[in-house]
Amino acid sequence: MNNRMNxxxxxxxxxxxxLQQTREAIAALPETGISVLGMSHRSDWFRSVLDExxxxxxxxxxxxxxxxxxxxQGGSSLQxxxxxMNFLRGHAVGADYLVTGYWSAKAPIEAQLEGRTHVVWDxxxxxxxxxxxxxxxxxTPGAAYLHYVSNETVEGLEFAHIPxxxxxxxxxxxxxxxxxxxxxxxCYAMIYxxxxxxxxxxxxxxxxxxxxxxxxxxxxxxxVLDYRTHVQYHSNYNTPPVFAIYVLMLVTRWLRDDIGxxxxxxxxxxxxxxxVYAALDAHPDIYLPHxxxxxxxxxxxxxxxxxxxxxxxxxxxxxxxxxxGLEGHRSLGGWRASLYNAIALDEAQDLADWLRQFxxxxxxx
Amino acid sequence: MNNRMNxxxxxxxxxxxxLQQTREAIAALPETGISVLGMSHRSDWFRSVLDExxxxxxxxxxxxxxxxxxxxQGGSSLQxxxxxMNFLRGHAVGADYLVTGYWSAKAPIEAQLEGRTHVVWDxxxxxxxxxxxxxxxxxTPGAAYLHYVSNETVEGLEFAHIPxxxxxxxxxxxxxxxxxxxxxxxCYAMIYxxxxxxxxxxxxxxxxxxxxxxxxxxxxxxxVLDYRTHVQYHSNYNTPPVFAIYVLMLVTRWLRDDIGxxxxxxxxxxxxxxxVYAALDAHPDIYLPHxxxxxxxxxxxxxxxxxxxxxxxxxxxxxxxxxxGLEGHRSLGGWRASLYNAIALDEAQDLADWLRQFxxxxxxx
Numbered sequence: 122m123n124n125r126m127n128x129x130x131x132x133x134x135x136x137x138x139x140l141q142q143t144r145e146a147i148a149a150l151p152e153t154g155i156s157v158l159g160m161s162h163r164s165d166w167f168r169s170v171l172d173e174x175x176x177x178x179x180x181x182x183x184x185x186x187x188x189x190x191x192x193x194q195g196g197s198s199l200q201x202x203x204x205x206m207n208f209l210r211g212h213a214v215g216a217d218y219l220v221t222g223y224w225s226a227k228a229p230i231e232a233q234l235e236g237r238t239h240v241v242w243d244x245x246x247x248x249x250x251x252x253x254x255x256x257x258x259x260x261t262p263g264a265a266y267l268h269y270v271s272n273e274t275v276e277g278l279e280f281a282h283i284p285x286x287x288x289x290x291x292x293x294x295x296x297x298x299x300x301x302x303x304x305x306x307x308c309y310a311m312i313y314x315x316x317x318x319x320x321x322x323x324x325x326x327x328x329x330x331x332x333x334x335x336x337x338x339x340x341x342x343x344x345v346l347d348y349r350t351h352v353q354y355h356s357n358y359n360t361p362p363v364f365a366i367y368v369l370m371l372v373t374r375w376l377r378d379d380i381g382x383x384x385x386x387x388x389x390x391x392x393x394x395x396x397v398y399a400a401l402d403a404h405p406d407i408y409l410p411h412x413x414x415x416x417x418x419x420x421x422x423x424x425x426x427x428x429x430x431x432x433x434x435x436x437x438x439x440x441x442x443x444x445x446g447l448e449g450h451r452s453l454g455g456w457r458a459s460l461y462n463a464i465a466l467d468e469a470q471d472l473a474d475w476l477r478q479f480x481x482x483x484x485x486x
Numbered sequence: 487m488n489n490r491m492n493x494x495x496x497x498x499x500x501x502x503x504x505l506q507q508t509r510e511a512i513a514a515l516p517e518t519g520i521s522v523l524g525m526s527h528r529s530d531w532f533r534s535v536l537d538e539x540x541x542x543x544x545x546x547x548x549x550x551x552x553x554x555x556x557x558x559q560g561g562s563s564l565q566x567x568x569x570x571m572n573f574l575r576g577h578a579v580g581a582d583y584l585v586t587g588y589w590s591a592k593a594p595i596e597a598q599l600e601g602r603t604h605v606v607w608d609x610x611x612x613x614x615x616x617x618x619x620x621x622x623x624x625x626t627p628g629a630a631y632l633h634y635v636s637n638e639t640v641e642g643l644e645f646a647h648i649p650x651x652x653x654x655x656x657x658x659x660x661x662x663x664x665x666x667x668x669x670x671x672x673c674y675a676m677i678y679x680x681x682x683x684x685x686x687x688x689x690x691x692x693x694x695x696x697x698x699x700x701x702x703x704x705x706x707x708x709x710v711l712d713y714r715t716h717v718q719y720h721s722n723y724n725t726p727p728v729f730a731i732y733v734l735m736l737v738t739r740w741l742r743d744d745i746g747x748x749x750x751x752x753x754x755x756x757x758x759x760x761x762v763y764a765a766l767d768a769h770p771d772i773y774l775p776h777x778x779x780x781x782x783x784x785x786x787x788x789x790x791x792x793x794x795x796x797x798x799x800x801x802x803x804x805x806x807x808x809x810x811g812l813e814g815h816r817s818l819g820g821w822r823a824s825l826y827n828a829i830a831l832d833e834a835q836d837l838a839d840w841l842r843q844f845x846x847x848x849x850x851x
Contacts, residue, residue: 125520127520129525129526130526132526134520134521135524140513143512144509144512147505147509147512148505148509149490154490154810155492155810158500158508158733159492159494159498159499161494162497162688163816194689194727195564195724196724197724198709198710198723199560199710199711202708202709206708230709231709234706317725322727322729323725323729324559324728324730342599343599344567344595345563345564345566345567346564346567359564360496360497360561362730363497363687363689364687365689445520451528
């Protein structure tokens with residue numbers, strides 16, 4: 122078994138080859154002889170990093186030409202506010218929000234500061250154990266946009282369909298599953314994702330936005346909170362997080378060259394999560410998965426231990442096996458195995474084997 | 487002469503010992519066996535990094551107990567908007583701004599979106615070649631705050647005094663000279679600085695704020711743009727830029743242990759800049775320093791070449807001597823040697839020697 126496997130919910134593990142290149146870049150970039158941490162954001166080198174990161178993302182995700190690719194700061198928490206400042210402010214009908222977990226529940230609270238906010242589905246009533254069916258939420262005709270979160274990291278729920286109305290701009294927080302597999306970008310007005318799951322280290326936030334949606338933004342916004350500023354300056358208005366964007370670019374290269382693209386990545390992610398869910402399902406007397414089967418996430422396998430099984434014993438056994446980061450989110454408790462892109466298939470298999478062993482050890486004791 | 491000296495205006499160079507520790511942390515942190523890029527922001531390890539960074543800053547800067555130390559994102563560009571959103575919105579008198587260079591001129595543009603904005607001194611009239619005398623600007627009694635920038639990186643101007651009225655809260659952007667020497671924090675209601683000059687890599691922004699000032703912030707702000715959120719959550723409301731904060735913490739250790747504190751740092755910075763200015767002043771037929779003598783910055787030595795001296799020859803000679811990052815800001819042109827903390831005294835001496843050699847070569851040709 123691998124010595125130290127990191128199943129942290131985020132910031133998540135990064136591929137070993139990316140870490141190796143990053144170490145070398147901290148000493149000195151081969152292209153410049155200067156540490157990546159001392160490179161100017163106005164240098165030709167950094168312009169080429171931004172350009173390659175964008176091109177690799179366009180290629181991996183088949184991003185159409187009428188979409189901009191932006192690298193911002195502040196994570197989803199800032200997007201929760203920037204989005205309604207830009208597109209809800211002054212809108213007569215208001216915006217629709219799906220509340221499907223701990224994370225998406227935060228978004229409409231910020232939207233309410235800017236305009237009418239319709240929570241058209243709220244999973245709190247079912248304990249955030251499942252996602253809505255396609256026809257279930259009463260979507261609002263003429264809404265400014267529909268906002269949803271494609272994967273809930275805390276509860277381990279992932280959409281298998283694209284929700285909403287075709288006549289309402291669709292905005293999605295894909296922080297925890299973007300680049301986990303192919304995606305039809307053309308269905309969306311805007312996609313955003315913080316980096317620290319599948320894209321790179323924390324500190325950079327990816328935004329993919331359709332031109333005609335960007336053009337509808339409100340006026341009189343703070344310059345740095347207006348998406349059009351970052352479109353106009355090609356993500357270099359103020360000093361970007363140079364290092365985080367550089368690592369993100371290396372991750373896109375790894376996806377392209379080492380993994381072979383997002384179809385291959387999706388197949389691996391499916392296998393990884395199937396292995397771990399199968400181990401949990403094989404021992405229903407020990408493990409209780411949180412999500413209903415149809416809403417299960419490939420990225421975050423969330424479960425608790427059945428009554429009578431000791432969390433302390435589980436934690437100690439994991440530690441002894443060199444397994445790191447299984448603690449559940451502080452809001453829900455329990456356990457969570459995050460299987461982001463950088464987790465290798467054999468690591469997921471090792472985890473599944475270990476879950477089975479732990480269950481057997483409990484049955485014998 | 488050192489092989490590659492980096493006098494970039496920012497992101498600036500970092501100390502070699504910090505880069506070495508950073509490289510090791512990317513492979514695996516000694517404390518956790520996990521790469522720093524895969525560490526959770528909710529881990530005990532990261533809490534200890536935040537705590538040590540704060541403690542080291544409190545110790546280096548003698549920060550009084552009634553001040554909070556926050557680590558945010560978005561740089562000064564976001565502070566230009568957060569500050570008036572929090573403290574100008576709804577204020578009857580408005581806020582005072584000193585416009586002393588390219589950088590500080592951006593701040594009142596954002597403030598105007600939130601309330602009455604008084605530019606009480608504007609250096610554009612003198613081409614940003616000097617800073618105001620203490621009694622020169624007509625400060626507004628009862629203003630919400632006075633905002634100024636302590637060091638203008640583009641023009642190379644640095645305040646030698648603390649401006650303003652004692653009865654008006656003083657807010658200062660110290661992005662390019664914080665930690666360059668000792669400071670009386672108790673004179674300020676709020677200090678902020680992006681990291682990428684003296685503090686660490688780009689992507690983290692330090693805010694030091696007095697409790698009674700924070701308490702006056704407006705209500706109904708977006709959660710992530712309300713300073714009180716970050717006070718309440720001890721800089722861990724949303725995922726912080728873990729890596730950038732870790733490197734900042736290493737830089738504070740270096741200042742404490744390797745340099746010996748900010749008195750020692752200030753003495754070094756004085757010597758460094760004196761050497762470089764002396765080389766320029768020794769050859770007035772070749773070099774034209776931008777700033778008037780009383781306003782000269784220790785951090786950014788800005789100059790141009792006299793008529794008839796070739797910029798292309800200067801650039802080629804610098805490149806050949808292994809000198810990187812001397813290009814002036816794109817808005818002003820010319821040349822700039824940035825002598826941030828990580829630039830060693832012998833590097834500044836080597837630069838001064840080279841400037842004298844270049845001048846002599848021109849005189850002979």
